[in-house]
Amino acid sequence: MNEQTKKILNKYLHADRDSLIPILQEIQESEGWLSESSLTEVGRHLNMPVSKVYGVATFYNQFRFQPQGKFHIQVCRGTACHVLGSATVLQEIQKALKIKVGETTKDGLFSLEIVACIGTCGLAPVININGNFHAGVTTESLSEIIESYKEKINI
Amino acid sequence: MSITINVNGNKIEAKAGETVLNVLSDHGIKVPTLCHLKNMFPTGSCRMCVVEHKNTDKLITSCSAIVEEGMEILTHSPRVTEARKVIVELLLSNHPDDCLYCVRNGNCELQGLSQELCVTERRIQGRRNKLPIDTSSVSILRDPEKCILCGRCVRVCEEIMGVACIDISKRGSQSIVSTAFDKGLNTSSCVNCGQCIMVCPTGALTEQSHFAEIKEALSDPNKKVVIQYAPAISVSVAEEFGLEAGKDIAGIMNAALRKIGFDYVFDTSFAADLTIMEESSELIKRITENKNLPLITSCCPAWVKYAEEFVPELIPNISSCKSPQQMAGAIIKSYFADKVHIKKEDIYSVSIMPCTAKKFEGQREEMTNKGISDVDAVLTTREFVKFVKLFGINMHEMQGETADSPLGIRTSAGKLFGASGGVAEAAIRTAYHTLTGSELVKFKIPEIRGLKGQKETQLQIGDLKIGVAVVNGLANAKKLLDEIKAGRKDIHFIEIMACPGGCVGGGGQPINLDEQAVKDRIQSLYRIDDTESIKVSHKNPDVIILYNEFLGKPLGKKSHELLHTEYQKRDVII
The missing domain is CATH 3.10.20.740 (Ubiquitin-like (UB roll))
Incomplete structure (x- = not known):
């Protein structure tokens, strides 16, 4: 078992299934995603069938089942961003990177997540990549943004 | 109040x-x-x-x-029926339109309700989930497109079976019933019991069919096709052919199967008698040596897989006897083949079982002899009914016939295998004779009969006090096994059947099974036991001949080679 996961599970020694979600959150916090092996370990620890652990985990948007990319893209789908076209932004990102929400590109560079509202409605539609906010995103600016991150790797 | x-x-x-x-x-x-x-x-x-x-x-x-x-x-009221109709329309909005080709056509609950509520057009168009059929399991097919997410399979799997290999995952319109990590059923802890099929209202869950292979074998002039049917079958199908529910139609089945073209027809109950000869000797041996107790039965392939996955520490306790299906298969391809001068390679051995797990058991590597399977194909009770109809057999016109010799005679003890408690009762009858040299005065052991999930009794046989426990439903088995693991010592023999009520309530039985049908079938088996004269396996004349001519004695060298096997821990996602 992964050392980090072991540490987290040790904090929940006599826990039952009530603790499932906090445990999953802590594991994702420390590893960035939920691997099959960690879900299996959690099931064993809580004496819960892994199918149930998987069922609960996949219910929530917050959990990822692929490791995060080097650049993690959060697309705001809050009301203001929606009005100003965030659906198209999301679609364009999926097309450009050939991944769906919750997935990571094969080269491990980009991963994609939807967030409800970042709280910067004045910048709508907004995306956040590794803590950098990109305001008023359009189809044109999007390809430039993605290219700029790809270049960071080449340097 | x-x-x-x-x-x-x-x-x-x-x-x-x-x-x-x-x-x-x-x-x-x-x-x-x-x-x-x-x-x-x-x-x-x-x-x-x-x-x-x-x-x-x-x-x-x-x-x-x-x-x-x-x-x-x-x-x-109009408001109620309208609401129900809309629910069905919404369920149908993303449901495939291929009822005519569906295995459940004619006994689908969704189809029935749409008829009942007068749904005549597709008013609501939904997006189909277009998910592939999971064909990975050798016993069970899952078609997620036909699933209406009622969750019955999930609950039966968890609450009755204690397996919980499936759950509803994802959310909203993306929801599906899936295994852990949405992998094939074959890599999950599924024990193939088929109880999920029994409760599925649509065609989302069905058995893997062996129809085509069997038809091909029947039309192959170089193959001798033999068939055996489990003790529970002959009391479970009468109503499907418009005969009296629960009636024992073994004779009619023998005739029908010959008419379809099977070259030899055997009653698996014969092999159940054989299992009793081996298993009761094994029980006595373990008790006298005080080794690997309690002895746990191995007739139920769903239980055996459960043990390999969930309680591997108890594998040494499981009887090394193969199940009656596999014993019959092994004897057919050895003793019988020699007797009728057919090469075992030319025999195609089919069985009719009330069970989907038997399909899995039939293809297990442990169940082969020098690369040749004991049993080649398995039909569920449902498939057997279809088979009879496909060949245009009218069961009402059939004259009863006897099964083929030398595996044709069975005792009523062998027949009891179909009901929960039957294996234990038959084994006790023979163990009593072996230990004391005389027969029981009363053969019936009422404490271990009936539909209750867990039954127990203490019996005095000669100098030995033997504790017997009988469980059906694997969730009940888990409770008992937890007690055993915690050190309970008063139980020496445990019969475990995965399905509620035993094989009569098996996952391969006709759909729409209610408790009354299970009770009728059990009663029918007990009636056979009450009315027939040979009530103990060791008095089966064909079994006696088989030991004299071929096997020697129970637990002997030949038995060990053909009728016994062993199991190993199985690594799956649990």
């Missing part, structure tokens, strides 16, 4: 604490359900059972609502 409610303008007495649905069905008022399972906690997820609650002017789910004094209920 009794309270009064008003249903459709009539006063009805109801017991306090009961659900509205139960009260209605007790009074013969039919309310449609899709997710409801009798005797299990209601989930209220499908909403089909809604009724109008006049006091609050709301539609409530009758499966989860508890009766209250003065409650006024309308079960078939």
Whole structure:
């Protein structure tokens, strides 16, 4: 078992299934995603069938089942961003990177997540990549943004 | 306490604490359900059972609502039937339109309800989930497109079987029933019991069919096709052919199977007698050596797989005897083949089982002899019924025939294998004879009969006191095995059957099984035991000849080679 996961599970020694979600959150916090092996370990620890652990985990948007990319893209789908076209932004990102929400590109560079509202409605539609906010995103600016991150790797 | 409610303008007495649905069905008022399972906690997820609650002017789910004094209920008001119709229309909105090609055509609950509620057009178009069929399991097929997410399979798998290899994952329109990590059923902890198929309202869950292979073998002039049928079969199919429910139609089945073209027809109950000869000797041996006790039966392949996955530490306790299906298969391809001068390679061995797990058992590597399978193909009871109809056999016109010799004679002890408690009862009868040299005065052991999930008794045989426990439903088995693991010592012999009621309630039986049908079948088996004269396996004349001519003695060298096997821990996601 992964050392980090072991540490987290040790904090929940006599826990039952009530603790499932906090445990999953802590594991994702420390590893960035939920691997099959960690879900299996959690099931064993809580004496819960892994199918149930998987069922609960996949219910929530917050959990990822692929490791995060080097650049993690959060697309705001809050009301203001929606009005100003965030659906198209999301679609364009999926097309450009050939991944769906919750997935990571094969080269491990980009991963994609939807967030409800970042709280910067004045910048709508907004995306956040590794803590950098990109305001008023359009189809044109999007390809430039993605290219700029790809270049960071080449340097 | 009794309270009064008003249903459709009539006063009805109801017991306090009961659900509205139960009260209605007790009074013969039919309310449609899709997710409801009798005797299990209601989930209220499908909403089909809604009724109008006049006091609050709301539609409530009758499966989860508890009766209250003065409650006024309308079960078939225009508002209610319209609501139910919309529910069916919504369920159909993303459902495939291929009813004609569906295995459940004619006995699909969704189809029945859409007919009942007069759904005649596709009013609502939904996006189909277009998910592939999971063909990975050798026993069970899953077609997610036909799934209506009622959750019955999930609950049976967890609550009755204690396996929980499936659950509903993802959310909203993306929801599906899946295994852990959405992998094939074959990599999951599924024990192939097929109880999920028995409760599935649609064609989303079915068995892997061996139809085509068997038809091909039947038309191959170089193959001798033999067939055996399990003890539970002959009492489980009569109603499917319009005969009296629960009636034993073994003779008619023998005739029908010959007419279809099977070259030899055997009754697996013969092999059940053989299993008893081996297993009772094994029991006595373990008790006298005080080794690997309690002995646990191995007839149920779903239980065996469960043990390999969930309680591998108890594998040494499981009887090394193969199941009757596999013993019959092994004897057919050795002793019988020699006797009729057919090469075993030329025999195609089929069995009819009330079980989907037998399909898995048949292809296990442990169940082969020098690369040749003991059993080549397995039909469920359902498939057998279809087979008879496909070949245009009229069961009403069949004259009863006897099964083929030398594996044709069975005792009523062998027949008891079909009901929970039967294996234990048959084994005790023979063990008593082996130990004391005389027969039991009373053969019946009522403490281990019946539908209860866990039954126990203590028996005095000669100087030995033997504790016997019988469980059906793997969730019940888990409870008992936990006690055993915690050090309980008074039980020496455990019979475990995965399905409720034993094989008569098996996952390969005709769909729409209710408790009464299971009871009828069990009664039929007990009637056979009451009326027939040979009630103990060791007096089966064909079994005696088989030992004299071929096997030698129980647990002997030949038996060990053909009739016994061993199991190993299985690594799956649990």
